[in-house]
Each structure stands twice: as C-alpha cells, then as structure tokens.
Amino acid sequence: MIRIPNIPESVVVKHGSKAWPLGLAGAGLLIIGSLLSWNYDPQVLGDLSISFNPGALQIMAIAQSLLAVILLLADKGPLTSLGQWADTALALRALATWALLFMTMVLIAITAEAGGLVNIEPGGWISFLGAVLLFAASRLVLPKETRDLAQARLRGWAEILVIVVLMAAILFGTAYALGLTDAWEFVLFLMLVTGVVITGIRAGLLSWLGHVTTRHKHVLMLAAFAVAFLFPFTQNGSDANMSIASQVLIFAAAAMGLNIVVGLAGLLDLGYIAFLGAGAYVGATMSTSAFATIGWKPPFIVVMLVGACVSGTLGLIIGAPTLRVSGDYLAIVTLGFGEIFRLTMFNLDGNNGPNLTHGPNGVPAIPDLTFGSFNFGDTHTLLGIPLARFSNYYFLLLLLIAFIILVFSRLNNSRIGRGWVAIREDEKAAEAMGVNVFGLKILAFVVGAFLAGLAGTIKAHQDVSVTPDQYIFLESAFLLAAIVLGGMGTVAGVLIGAVILKLLPEKLRFFADYRLLLFGLLLVLMMRFRPEGLVASRRRQLEFHEEDEDLAVRVEGDIAEVVI
Amino acid sequence: MDTFVQQLVNGLTLGSLYALIAVGYTVVYGILQLINFAHGEVFMIGAFGALTTSLVLFRGQTALWVLPFMIIGAVIASVGTAVLMERFAYRPLRNAPRLAPLITAIGISVFLQELVRLNYDHVPFTSWNPLNLPDAKSRIPFPQIDVVTGPAFQIGGVTIQRSAIFTVGALLMCAALLWYFINRTKTGRGMQAVSQDADTARLMGINVDRIIVVAFALGAVLAGIAGVAQGLQNNNIDFRMGFLAGLKAFTAAVLGGIGNIQGAVVGGLVLGIVEGMATQYIPGQFGGSPWKDVWAFVLLILVLVFRPQGLLGAKAVDRA
Numbered sequence: 001m002i003r004i005p006n007i008p009e010s011v012v013v014k015h016g017s018k019a020w021p022l023g024l025a026g027a028g029l030l031i032i033g034s035l036l037s038w039n040y041d042p043q044v045l046g047d048l049s050i051s052f053n054p055g056a057l058q059i060m061a062i063a064q065s066l067l068a069v070i071l072l073l074a075d076k077g078p079l080t081s082l083g084q085w086a087d088t089a090l091a092l093r094a095l096a097t098w099a100l101l102f103m104t105m106v107l108i109a110i111t112a113e114a115g116g117l118v119n120i121e122p123g124g125w126i127s128f129l130g131a132v133l134l135f136a137a138s139r140l141v142l143p144k145e146t147r148d149l150a151q152a153r154l155r156g157w158a159e160i161l162v163i164v165v166l167m168a169a170i171l172f173g174t175a176y177a178l179g180l181t182d183a184w185e186f187v188l189f190l191m192l193v194t195g196v197v198i199t200g201i202r203a204g205l206l207s208w209l210g211h212v213t214t215r216h217k218h219v220l221m222l223a224a225f226a227v228a229f230l231f232p233f234t235q236n237g238s239d240a241n242m243s244i245a246s247q248v249l250i251f252a253a254a255a256m257g258l259n260i261v262v263g264l265a266g267l268l269d270l271g272y273i274a275f276l277g278a279g280a281y282v283g284a285t286m287s288t289s290a291f292a293t294i295g296w297k298p299p300f301i302v303v304m305l306v307g308a309c310v311s312g313t314l315g316l317i318i319g320a321p322t323l324r325v326s327g328d329y330l331a332i333v334t335l336g337f338g339e340i341f342r343l344t345m346f347n348l349d350g351n352n353g354p355n356l357t358h359g360p361n362g363v364p365a366i367p368d369l370t371f372g373s374f375n376f377g378d379t380h381t382l383l384g385i386p387l388a389r390f391s392n393y394y395f396l397l398l399l400l401i402a403f404i405i406l407v408f409s410r411l412n413n414s415r416i417g418r419g420w421v422a423i424r425e426d427e428k429a430a431e432a433m434g435v436n437v438f439g440l441k442i443l444a445f446v447v448g449a450f451l452a453g454l455a456g457t458i459k460a461h462q463d464v465s466v467t468p469d470q471y472i473f474l475e476s477a478f479l480l481a482a483i484v485l486g487g488m489g490t491v492a493g494v495l496i497g498a499v500i501l502k503l504l505p506e507k508l509r510f511f512a513d514y515r516l517l518l519f520g521l522l523l524v525l526m527m528r529f530r531p532e533g534l535v536a537s538r539r540r541q542l543e544f545h546e547e548d549e550d551l552a553v554r555v556e557g558d559i560a561e562v563v564i
Numbered sequence: 565m566d567t568f569v570q571q572l573v574n575g576l577t578l579g580s581l582y583a584l585i586a587v588g589y590t591v592v593y594g595i596l597q598l599i600n601f602a603h604g605e606v607f608m609i610g611a612f613g614a615l616t617t618s619l620v621l622f623r624g625q626t627a628l629w630v631l632p633f634m635i636i637g638a639v640i641a642s643v644g645t646a647v648l649m650e651r652f653a654y655r656p657l658r659n660a661p662r663l664a665p666l667i668t669a670i671g672i673s674v675f676l677q678e679l680v681r682l683n684y685d686h687v688p689f690t691s692w693n694p695l696n697l698p699d700a701k702s703r704i705p706f707p708q709i710d711v712v713t714g715p716a717f718q719i720g721g722v723t724i725q726r727s728a729i730f731t732v733g734a735l736l737m738c739a740a741l742l743w744y745f746i747n748r749t750k751t752g753r754g755m756q757a758v759s760q761d762a763d764t765a766r767l768m769g770i771n772v773d774r775i776i777v778v779a780f781a782l783g784a785v786l787a788g789i790a791g792v793a794q795g796l797q798n799n800n801i802d803f804r805m806g807f808l809a810g811l812k813a814f815t816a817a818v819l820g821g822i823g824n825i826q827g828a829v830v831g832g833l834v835l836g837i838v839e840g841m842a843t844q845y846i847p848g849q850f851g852g853s854p855w856k857d858v859w860a861f862v863l864l865i866l867v868l869v870f871r872p873q874g875l876l877g878a879k880a881v882d883r884a
Contacts, residue, residue, distance in 0.1 A: 262663075266663070268663060268666060270670075318865075321865065321868075321869040322865065322868060322869065324869075328599045328662065328666065329818070329868055329872070331599070331666060332599065332811075332814060332815075332818070332864070333864065333865055333868055335811065336811065336815070336861035336864050336865060337861070337865070339808075339811065339857065339861055340858050340861045340862065343854075343855075343857055343858050344858060346854075347854045347855060347858075352850075352852060352854045352855065473807070474674070477670050477674065480667065480670070481667075484667055513682060514678075514682065516674055516677075516678045517674075517675060517678035517679060517682060519671075519674060520670075520671045520672065520673070520674035520675030520676075520677075520678060521671065521675050522671070523667055523668065523670060523671025523674070524653050524668050524671040524672060524675065526667075527657060527660070527664045527665075527667050527668040527671070528653070528656055528657070528668070531660060531661075531664050
C-alpha cells in the first residue's frame with residue numbers, strides 16, 4: 001500500500017476551497033492532453049502519435065479523468081446525492097495517486113522504448129501536468145461523514161443489473177488484457193485496473209457490492225460461471241490464450257482442493273502436488289498411449305474415478321498415521337511424502353523397480369480425450385466461433401472446478417466445515433466439545449487428495465505427457481502460495497491467487513528469470529504485511545489481528561447480517 | 565564383513581554431515597518451537613561462502629593453510645544469512661499463528677536459492693562481474709585442498725576418503741565445542757534457560773532476543789562448516805544442494821528428538837548409517853542408491869508414527 005504523508009491541517013483548511021476547481025482543471029488538462037499526441041514514434045505502445053485519435057492508453061487516461069470528474073461532482077455539485085454514500089475524498093486520493101503513477105509510468109515507457117525524453121510530445125506533458133494537478137487537488141479535499149452502506153439499496157432488478165455489468169466488465173477486461181502483447185501496455189492496463197479497484201475500495205463501492213452480492217448470491221455464482229463459460233468465445237478461435245487459461249484452471253482446481261486441507265481444516269500439506277501427480281500418472285498409464293503400462297483401458301470417466309480413488313487412498317495411507325502428530329510435523333511428513341512420490345515415479349523405470357512410469361522420461365504421447373464421437377483434440381464450431389483443443393479442455397475443467405467449488409462450499413457450510421474450523425482454531429477445545437478431531441482431519445485430507453486426483457487425470461491428457469519433474473516440491477509451494485496470496489479458506493481469493501500466480505508469469509516474459517526470486521520475496525512480504533491474503537475471510541482476518549477491537553466488532557456485525 | 569564396514573564408514577560420513585546441519589534445526593526449535601525451513605539454504609550459502617573466499621583470495625592455491633580461511637568465509641556467509649533472516653523475516657512474526665513463519669520459511673528458501681542461482685556471478689541487475697566468479701546456474705567445481713582431499717586410504721578392503729575423515733573430525737570437534745558452549749558458558753546456560761521457559765528466563769534478566777540470535781548463529785556456524793565438508797566430499801556444489809540436505813537433516817533432528825542437541829547428533833549418525841545399510845542390504849529392485857532417499861523419508865514417517873518424541877527426546881510432542 002502506498003502511503004503519502006498528509007498535508008498539514010492548516011494548509012488544508014486554508015486552501016480546501018481551491019481543491020474543487022483545481023481538481024476539475026487537472027482532470028480537464030488530462031483529457032485535453034490525452035486527445036493530443038503523446039509521442040512521435042508510432043511504433044511505441046500502440047500508436048499514440050496522432051492527435052484527436054486517442055490510442056488505447058490515452059483512452060485509459062481519459063477514463064481515469066472522467067472517473068475523477070464524477071468523484072468531484074459527487075463531492076460538491078449535481079451528484080451530491082451519490083456523495084453522501086461514498087467516501088469521495090479517500091477515493092479521489094487513491095484515484096489521483098494511481099493516475100499520477102500511471103502517467104509517470106507512461107512517460108518512463110515512452111522514454112525507454114523510443115530512446116530519450118525528447119520523444120514525448122506536448123500532449124504527454126499536458127496529461128502529466130493534469131495528473132499532477134489532480135493529485136495536488138486530491139490532497140486538499142476534506143474527508144466527510146458518510147452513511148452506512150448496508151442501507152444503500154436499489155431495486156432488485158437494478159442490483160442484479162449491477163452484478164451483470166460488473167461481470168461483463170471482468171470478461172471483456174480479461175479478454176482485452178490477454179490480447180495485449182506488449183508488456184508495457186499490459187503493465188499499464190494492470191495499473192489502471194488496480195487504481196480503479198482501490199478507488200472502489202476507498203469509496204466504499206466494494207463493500208456496497210459485498211452487500212449486494214450477499215443479497216443475490218446465486219445470481220453472482222451464475223454470472224461468474226457464465227463469464228467463465230463465455231470467455232473462449234471472445235478469443236475468435238485463437239488457442240494461445242486458451243492454453244494459458246486451461247493451465248490456470250488446472251492450477252486453480254488443485255489450489256481449491258488444497259484449500260480444503262489448509263484453508264478449512266488448517267492442516268499444512270506441503271506434498272499436495274503428489275496427489276495431483278498420482279491422478280496424472282493413473283490417467284497416463286491407463287490411457288491408450290503406446291507407452292502406457294497398464295493393459296486395462298476403461299472409459300475415461302472410470303479412469304477419473306480410479307485416479308481419484310488411488311489418490312484418496314494415498315491420502316489415507318499418509319494421513320492415518322501422521323495426523324495424530326499435529327502441526328509442523330505434518331508439514332514435514334507431507335513434504336517427505338511428496339519427495340517419496342517423486343522419487344518413486346522416477347525409479348519405477350524397469351531397472352530399479354517394475355516398469356510402471358518409464359522413470360525420468362515419463363509417459364509421452366497421451367492421446368486426447370474422446371467422449372463418444374466428441375474428440376477433444378478437434379476444432380468444433382459453435383455459434384460460428386471455432387473452439388480448438390484447449391477450449392474443449394477449458395470447458396471440461398470448468399465443470400470440474402464447479403464441482404470442486406460445490407464440494408467446498410457444501411462442506412464449509414455444514415457440520416463438518418464447522419468442525420474443521422473448530423479444529424483449526426483450537427484442537428483441544430474442539431475435542432472437549434465432542435468434535436471427532438481425528439476423523440475430520442482424515443476426511444479433509446482424503447477429500448483434498450480425491451479432488452486433486454480428479455484434476456490430475458485430466459491434466460495428463462491436456463499436457464500430453466507426464467514426467468516426474470512436473471511434481472517437484474516447488475509446485476506444492478506454488479499451490480500453497482496461491483492460497484496464501486488469495487486468502488485462505490475463501491473461494492474467490494484462491495481463484496484470484498491462482499490466476500495471478502499462473503497468468504502473470506505467462507504474460508510478463510521479461511521477468512521470467514526473476515519469477516521465482518520475486519515469488520519467494522512475495523511470500524515473505526505477504527506473511528509480514530497481509531497474512532490473511534488479498535481476499536480475506538473475515539474470521540481469518542480476525543485471527544491474524546487479534547488485538548484489533550474495531551475489526552472484531554465489524555466481523556460480529558457481518559456475521560449477524562449473514563444470519564439474518 | 566568388508567562391505568558391512570564399508571557401508572558403516574559411508575553411513576558415518578553421511579551421518580556426520582546430517583548431524584552438523586541438524587543441530588541448527590534443533591537449537592532453533594528448542595527455543596522458538598519454530599522449524600527453520602530455510603536452514604538448508606544457510607548450509608548452501610556457507611558452501612558458496614567458502615568457494616568465494618577461495619576464488620577471490622586464494623585462486624589456484626591448494627595448500628592446507630587455505631582451509632581455515634575457507635571455513636571462516638563459509639561461517640561468515642552462513643551466520644550473516646541466518647542473522648538477517650531472523651531479524652527481518654522471523655522476528656516480526658514471533659506472535660503470529662504457526663502457519664505464518666512456516667510459509668515465510670518457504671519463501672526465504674526459494675528466495676535464497678534464486679538469489680544465488682541468478683546473481684552469484686554478477687552484481688544484481690547488471691552484467692558486471694568484478695570478482696570473476698563462475699556462473700551458478702549449474703554445478704561449480706569446489707576447490708581441492710592438499711591433505712584433506714586426494715587419494716583415498718585403503719585399510720583392509722575398506723576405502724576411506726580423506727574428506728570423510730575431515731567431516732567426521734569436524735563433527736567431533738564441533739560437538740565438543742558445542743557441549744562446552746552450552747554447559748560451561750553464560751550464554752549457553754542462558755540458552756538452556758530460555759528453551760525451558762522463555763518468560764521466566766526473561767524475568768531472570770536474560771536477554772531473550774539476543775539468545776535467539778545466538779541460537780540462529782550457532783546453527784549457522786555448524787551449517788557453514790558442513791557446507792565446506794560437503795564441497796570437499798562431492799568436489800562440486802550447486803544452488804540446489806540445500807533442499808535435500810536440509811530435509812534429511814531435519815529428519816535426523818526429528819529422529820533424535822527435536823529440541824535435543826545430543827539427539828540431533830545421534831539422529832544424524834543413525835540416519836546416515838540407515839541410508840548406507842539400506843543401499844547395501846535391502847534386497848531386490850528396491851535396494852540400491854536410487855531408493856536410499858525414499859528409505860530415509862520412510863524412516864522419518866515411521867519415527868513420527870511410533871516414537872514422535874524421537875530416540876532421545878522426552879518432551880511430549882503435541883504442538884498445534
């Protein structure tokens with residue numbers, strides 16, 4: 001979080017009245033500058049060189065200034081009825097800060113790409129000046145009291161419309177971001193999104209959306225899946241992004257499974273990738289690949305179940321003896337188990353053991369799935385849009401994720417889920433209250449393993465080959481990081497965490513080398529500054545900030561609201 | 565008989581290495597109840613510290629007098645890493661839920677490995693390589709030192725590597741010094757007091773923060789020496805060496821009873837010997853060196869199931 005020291009009170013009181021005109025002037029300059037050309041070189045950052053024909057980045061700048069104008073008008077002007085709900089001052093500060101960062105980054109990008117500051121045309125400087133003015137004005141705006149957002153209600157259909165619009169924005173935003181090939185443009189777009197989201201948080205928009213979505217939970221779920229389902233149709237038959245998307249989904253499915261073990265039951269499993277691997281190896285060795293070593297070739301649905309059961313059984317074998325010793329020991333035992341799995345797969349090559357896995361070479365050339373006459377490797381045309389190989393797997397994985405989320409939320413809201421939470425919080429107290437601690441722990445472990453096994457069988461076919469080095473400890477660490485980053489025990493958080501951890505490295509090739517370094521640093525910093533994750537489950541948040549009384553009161557309020 | 569003695573020697577050598585690293589886990593755990601997962605990386609950095617000392621100050625020298633300097637270099641590098649790690653990553657999390665330091669440790673571990681892999685041969689974010697160091701992305705040959713490396717001794721039918729004698733000797737010396745430090749010095753007794761009851765120790769005027777730093781540093785000294793020993797034994801080092809060694813050493817610490825320093829030494833030796841014997845005496849396809857790591861981890865699981873307090877431990881192990 002960026003914190004800028006506040007301007008002394010006296011200055012704000014003295015010049016507070018100038019904030020409003022200054023802000024409007026800044027926004028105006030930003031718009032005018034963005035309509036002019038920013039640089040000479042049409043090769044840089046998608047063409048920004050033609051006046052009155054704004055490029056993508058210039059449209060982003062204009063959008064930011066329009067948002068600033070809305071906030072200013074809500075503070076004082078025709079939109080004040082909106083302003084009594086939203087915290088316009090804080091929102092404006094966030095927006096102006098990010099707009100300034102955005103423009104600074106644009107200037108840096110032009111300088112770096114075109115070679116030198118001389119390449120920036122007056123339009124760029126005017127926009128930058130506008131952003132500076134807006135920033136100065138935002139520091140002078142006085143915060144004011146706002147009304148409780150829980151009371152802000154629209155008509156039912158309007159609230160549903162808001163959800164639909166939001167989801168559509170996410171869909172097209174994602175499709176647009178994935179379409180960007182230039183790393184600078186991608187980073188700048190991410191900055192825009194971050195800025196807008198933080199503005200929303202500061203304005204209270206997000207907590208209002210939170211209230212709206214709790215009122216229309218099913219609509220939200222449906223809309224989210226509709227968006228995910230429609231995503232391949234925005235790709236015009238290109239399979240490049242779909243390949244990334246289906247990788248993300250596999251990763252997210254595994255992370256959701258691990259979330260049951262770590263997030264709900266609080267059992268730290270550092271060898272979880274082995275369960276995914278077990279499923280993948282079952283899928284591979286029972287496929288019709290020429291290198292498959294098991295003669296039985298049942299339909300894929302049976303293979304999935306076998307894979308999941310093998311994985312679940314492994315979970316039982318490893319869990320039953322070790323779940324009695326709790327905490328850190330479990331982490332190490334599962335880590336050891338992960339290594340045992342990898343080494344075993346590596347060694348079962350015919351020389352050092354029976355030939356099951358072809359050792360380090362793995363099982364290559366796994367054919368695509370077929371259901372009846374539907375071959376996953378072929379391109380199918382739906383509504384005039386061709387959907388190629390990865391799109392097919394994407395849809396299958398979407399079904400799988402839906403199933404996993406269903407399992408997750410049903411368990412979470414049941415007696416079992418409450419038992420897990422009790423164990424996580426205080427095992428001894430839970431046992432004293434009659435919770436079957438051992439049984440529930442085993443259940444969490446086995447369910448997690450089972451789901452990973454399901455995902456693994458699909459992964460084998462999607463990846464075409466299965467080798468031991470896909471299932472190293474680092475992959476388990478990545479899964480764990482997705483959960484920690486997103487927010488333990490939440491569905492949305494883990495999905496976001498998985499998307500961030502898988503998508504960013506794919507798009508930002510230039511930091512590919514530093515990817516792991518930054519990943520390690522990120523884990524350390526997250527634990528230090530926001531251990532509850534980006535999307536925190538309220539209960540978790542309280543767990544990590546026990547001394548925060550205000551938070552405790554708010555959490556109690558929220559829980560009360562949900563119950564009512 | 566010769567093969568048995570040979571495997572015993574191999575096992576003891578390996579076990580001495582594990583024991584040196586395991587002490588670091590056990591000392592920190594005894595005081596903070598924290599598994600310092602990144603301790604394996606401290607060991608790795610120690611080995612690189614020795615390599616750097618040798619390459620920068622004594623390039624091409626193989627005389628025995630270089631060895632003490634290499635050990636000092638290793639110890640400076642590993643202690644520095646461990647102390648910084650404690651100060652900036654673990655100390656702020658001292659009252660956090662138990663999951664937090666464990667995840668932090670994974671983060672540190674990945675970070676340190678990558679730091680060495682990417683930046684050992686140049687100043688970060690530049691291509692400037694003032695000390696003319698080798699690229700750390702693959703294995704780097706470790707300097708050979710007269711007397712401690714070279715032709716092996718043959719006693720009867722048993723081969724004893726010179727570096728093995730160095731490793732076992734290092735363990736013996738470290739164990740003796742460690743015993744003296746823990747039982748005969750003021751700081752060492754302070755450590756015992758803190759590990760028994762940190763709050764009471766604080767009331768008695770012991771600076772607990774300082775003791776914790778000392779614990780990290782003490783483990784790091786031994787890990788640094790182990791790094792040198794490993795380099796001399798294998799003739800090369802790489803940035804990944806800390807992971808498996810760390811995991812094995814942790815197994816050794818658990819085997820001996822975590823929190824118990826004698827236990828760590830005994831556990832290390834037992835684990836090494838079990839690995840050596842498993843290589844030789846497990847019949848059929850599941851014997852031999854490809855499976856020795858598997859048997860080590862199976863041993864870890866068995867110990868945790870049947871004797872979670874370890875061979876020498878008496879403490880009840882039931883930490884949430």
